Amino acid sequence: MARVVARRRPWLWLASAIVVVACAALAVAIWRNPNIDHRIIARHQFAPAILHGLAVTVVLALLSAAIGAVLGVAFALMRLSPSAVLRGFAALYAWLFRGTPLLVQILFWGNLALLFQMLGPFRTNDVMTPFVASVVALGLNEGAYMSEIVRAGISAVDRGQYDAALALGMSRALAMRRIVLPQALAVIVPPAGNQFISLLKATSLVSVIAGGDLLTAAENISSANLRTIELMLVATFWYLVLTTLASLGQHVLERRLARAGAGLDAAN
Amino acid sequence: MLRIAGVRKRFHHDEVLKGIDLDVAEGEVLCLIGPSGSGKSTLLRCVNHLETIDDGHIWVDGELVGYREAGERLIELPEREICRQRAKVGMVFQRFNLFAHLTVLENVIEAPIAVRGISRGDAIHAAHELIARVGLAAKEGAYPARLSGGQQQRVAIARALAMQPRLLLFDEPTSALDPELVGEVLEVMRSLADDGMTMVVVTHEMAFARDAGDRVAFMDGGVVVEAGPASEVLVAPRHERTRAFLARFVGAHQDGSARAGRT
Numbered sequence A: 001m002a003r004v005v006a007r008r009r010p011w012l013w014l015a016s017a018i019v020v021v022a023c024a025a026l027a028v029a030i031w032r033n034p035n036i037d038h039r040i041i042a043r044h045q046f047a048p049a050i051l052h053g054l055a056v057t058v059v060l061a062l063l064s065a066a067i068g069a070v071l072g073v074a075f076a077l078m079r080l081s082p083s084a085v086l087r088g089f090a091a092l093y094a095w096l097f098r099g100t101p102l103l104v105q106i107l108f109w110g111n112l113a114l115l116f117q118m119l120g121p122f123r124t125n126d127v128m129t130p131f132v133a134s135v136v137a138l139g140l141n142e143g144a145y146m147s148e149i150v151r152a153g154i155s156a157v158d159r160g161q162y163d164a165a166l167a168l169g170m171s172r173a174l175a176m177r178r179i180v181l182p183q184a185l186a187v188i189v190p191p192a193g194n195q196f197i198s199l200l201k202a203t204s205l206v207s208v209i210a211g212g213d214l215l216t217a218a219e220n221i222s223s224a225n226l227r228t229i230e231l232m233l234v235a236t237f238w239y240l241v242l243t244t245l246a247s248l249g250q251h252v253l254e255r256r257l258a259r260a261g262a263g264l265d266a267a268n
Numbered sequence B: 001m002l003r004i005a006g007v008r009k010r011f012h013h014d015e016v017l018k019g020i021d022l023d024v025a026e027g028e029v030l031c032l033i034g035p036s037g038s039g040k041s042t043l044l045r046c047v048n049h050l051e052t053i054d055d056g057h058i059w060v061d062g063e064l065v066g067y068r069e070a071g072e073r074l075i076e077l078p079e080r081e082i083c084r085q086r087a088k089v090g091m092v093f094q095r096f097n098l099f100a101h102l103t104v105l106e107n108v109i110e111a112p113i114a115v116r117g118i119s120r121g122d123a124i125h126a127a128h129e130l131i132a133r134v135g136l137a138a139k140e141g142a143y144p145a146r147l148s149g150g151q152q153q154r155v156a157i158a159r160a161l162a163m164q165p166r167l168l169l170f171d172e173p174t175s176a177l178d179p180e181l182v183g184e185v186l187e188v189m190r191s192l193a194d195d196g197m198t199m200v201v202v203t204h205e206m207a208f209a210r211d212a213g214d215r216v217a218f219m220d221g222g223v224v225v226e227a228g229p230a231s232e233v234l235v236a237p238r239h240e241r242t243r244a245f246l247a248r249f250v251g252a253h254q255d256g257s258a259r260a261g262r263t
């Protein structure tokens, strides 16, 4: 009997070796770098101020994602509505918030007091704290992206599903909630997960209005002790932890949905 | 049971229904035949107000569908009323339209629970019976994608029956099926007809129209060209257009089983 011998691939070996050596060299260069004080990193990695900033980042991301999801569904439904006014308004919203830099939007909400001194009976600066401004800016921006994602999801569900639901006597709202949206979810979740991971990182932009997030906390410390690189590495570690957890969550959710809706496409 | 009088329907500038008059008595089976684009589906969709109409009246069970009369004008009913009316009329679609994210059992109990407000236990009890009736008791837990077209259509019929409709509408229920699966669906429909269900069936199955249909209406170009007992319209049509249309089904008359080519 002949023994099977795989074709030799010397270039693959060489490429792998180069990658390993390069990575090792970079790691050593950073580790041995005299400009990085590892004790500073160790001291701040779990410092209360950093952990507080981390908590703010998480809350910020979750709140904005929730606002974004609600706005996303609402504006997606408006874009699919028979009313030209609602459709136009939803299109304008998506155009405005997707067409301008998030950083500009954050600065706008953070400096709203320059435009309106009062919001109704309240002083703008009392209501629009940096945290509130951050949530508003991120939530509205997220909603614009989510509305596109949700709209694509709803459009992917066969029109006949909606007709069948109406024919059985369901109201439009009930048909949407019980029949269309559950099926749209399978299409919505993967891009929405990516969107959430982007959002986690985008929270760092609120440091420009002192939003109190992880990066703000790291910058506050580094501006006092001038250890910029060390504190960026502290923040980097936590961002990677957050995005890794989010990726894992996304993966689990997608697997679940794929199992529940096995062969959804084949049915239509 | 169903009365359609002077119904007109436009899509933008095309008039698709040009004054339709039809009556279906309680327990009667009306088969609607006609070439593609003649307005058969549109007419069915008007009957449960999935489409609005531009003129005319449709009564189901003595009740004006979708509108109330105010002098000369027809005013569209609020959604709640329309839903209540639709619940009395079952519809079976060419492409089945089973809810893809729900099992067979869940498809059948969904509307009775969500629309009728029946308890889950009662709904399941009734569903068991209906699913058994269409011969799919073994498939209650299956998702639609796992079923053949014929099985899916039988579930769709059970789903419609679960609302205890007064009238059943079928829009080419066998046109999307492989030929060997057509028989099992027609058999279920025949048994419904035998039980006295009032049905309007858009179909190209001339053998079914002849055996199971009490009356046949031939539509062309948005009008009913002729309507009458199945034996008359299919065997001795009075109009040239009906004759020309039926000539395409000559094979069906001879062996009683051949079907129209799918369009």
Ligand SMILES: Nc1ncnc2c1ncn2[C@@H]1O[C@H](COP(=O)(O)OP(=O)(O)OP(=O)(O)O)[C@@H](O)[C@H]1O
Residues within 6 Å of the ligand: B011, B016, B034, B035, B036, B037, B038, B039, B040, B041, B042, B043
């Ligand atoms: N939603 C719609 N918007 C615009 N035009 C439509 C719409 N639905 C149907 N029509 C048009 O109305 C006409 C009648 O269509 P309908 O589907 O009622 O015909 P049909 O008799 O059911 O044909 P088929 O045998 O192909 O199903 C066609 O010309 C079709 O293009």
Ligand SMILES: [Mg+2]
Residues within 6 Å of the ligand: B040, B041, B042, B171, B172
């Ligand atoms: Mg049709």
